[in-house]
Amino acid sequence: MSKQSRKSNVAQMARAKDAGPDWPSSWETLDGGLRVGRYIDPKFLQLEFERLWPRVWQVAARVDEIPAVNDFTTYEIGDQAVFLVRVDEQTVKAYHNVCPHRGTALTEGSGTFEHGNIICPFHGWRWNTEGANQYVLAREEFHGGKLCDEDVALKSLRCEVFAGFVFINFDADCIPFADYIAPIRELLEDLNVAEMRHYWWKSIPIPANWKVAQEAFYETYHVPATHPQLETGAADFIYGETMEQEYADFTHHKVAYDTFEHGHGRFYAGANTPMQGKVSNMPTGADAVDAMAARLQLLVDGMDAQVLQADVDLLKTLRGKPIPEGSSLGAEYIRTLYEDAAAKQRPMPKPTPEILGMWGGEVMIFPNVMILPQAGNAMIYRVRPHATDPDRCTFEIYSTRSLPADAARERAEVIPVTDLEDPAQVYQIPRQDLGNLKRIQKGLHSRSIRQVWLASHHEKVIMAMHRELDRYLRQPAED
Ligand code: FES
Ligand SMILES: [Fe+2]
CATH class of the missing domain: 3.90.380 (Naphthalene 1,2-dioxygenase Alpha Subunit; Chain A, domain 1)
Structure with missing residues (x-):
């Protein structure tokens, strides 16, 4: 292929679609490739945090991280954090990692909630592993003494255990996990x-x-060049001087x-x-x-x-x-x-x-x-x-x-x-x-x-x- 025709292929790919004002052409998915803005543009990353991570099912943990009842672990994605807790042998629950009083993150890393008590380290509000509030110090002082249970409950999110993973979804209206x-x-x-x-x-x-x-x-496709020890024949072809290796010998082509x-x-x-x-x-x-x-x-x-x-x-x-x-x-x-x-x-x-x-x-x-x-x-x-x-x-x-x-x-x-x-x-x-x-x-x-x-x-x-x-x-x- 001549230099001239290579150049025209690139230009053709770049013109593939009219991206529109909210979707810069540097973000386009092309017929045979991807524009590089998808990997380097901070605005593209921001869009992923606005539209992908809040709505997609994602692996928050392996179940091995919380093997015993009352074990917890924290999962973070971007600026959002949740914690997962094993409620019983069969049940894992996920909660937003925030105290409804003044916002303290309730967990860091992993550990075990002793006696199933989730306690905020700031003023000691307490919940059970089902997310129900068990204690508010001087409860009568809040909202004229009219705080309802829902006001002080932990906020749960969708959570499914499958294949040894705990999957979560921040979006209550998401596609069913099944x-x-x-x-x-x-x-x-x-x-x-x-x-x-x-x-x-x-x-x-x-x-x-x-x-x-x-x-x-x-x-x-990367194996012969990146891991030459795993495919020595193909690596000899890539890094060596011979041009006689049969393409069929690339195991990874199969x-x-x-x-x-x-x-x-x-x-x-x-x-x-x-x-x-x-x-x-x-x-x-x-x-x-x-x-x-x-x-x-x-x-x-x-x-x-x-x-x-x-x-x-x-x-x-x-x-x-x-x-x-x-x-x-x-x-x-x-x-x-x-x-x-x-x-x-x-x-x-x-x-x-x-x-x-x-x-x-x-x-x-x-x-x-x-x-x-x-x-x-x-x-x-x-x-x-x-x-x-x-x-x-x-x-x-x-x-x-x-x-x-x-x-x-x-x-x-x-x-x-x-x-x-x-x-x-x-x-x-x-x-x-x-x-x-x-x-x-x-x-x-x-x-x-x-x-x-x-x-x-x-x-x-x-x-x-x-x-x-x-x-x-x-x-x-x-x-
Ligand atoms: S911030 Fe959690 S009890 Fe006050
Ligand atoms: Fe690899």
């Missing part, structure tokens, strides 16, 4: 995400827009992507996953178990999530065992994993071809949560925007796994990461991903770039996410 989650309900149920328990959880401040951060995980209603999505490799015995660039004559174990060990060492050491150790028990006629190493490994889990009464994903094919893939829950399932474990990401700065966000990583029936359940507590570049704090694979983000955000501020390009296959879930985002942002707030 409709919002319907497109991915069965998938998350079959993956048994509800049974994934806390292993570790880290929170990382990132110098990039929240969408830039999450979109680094919305495709596998990944499929689906988009769903309400902005959700997924990608998956189906039968082409290393977990199922498909190890690229296996040396001729190498022991298949050792080659597969070495590949999985890269994930253990690089993430300590998704694939855990116990999974690799279990694989190694297959060394020297013959593969039965008609079976494969992958099939034998999966059989071993399920037999081991059954013996320990450890819940596992449903072993259907579709669900096994999701291992090593990802489910995206609109707008900001990603689940990366594998063999009875899952790595979960959540990204939250900074309250005022479009160039910053908070990225959280949850490593979760299902537990044997008799194992102790640990309460999830977040570990703050202070240095993204410290290998002891952030493992190699997420460090490679997150390390790109500062450079991306910096580049997006260049006056020479008007839009980013999105690949029609590999980057289609990113596009779908932005179209759903626009659906929220294009609807004016009612008040």
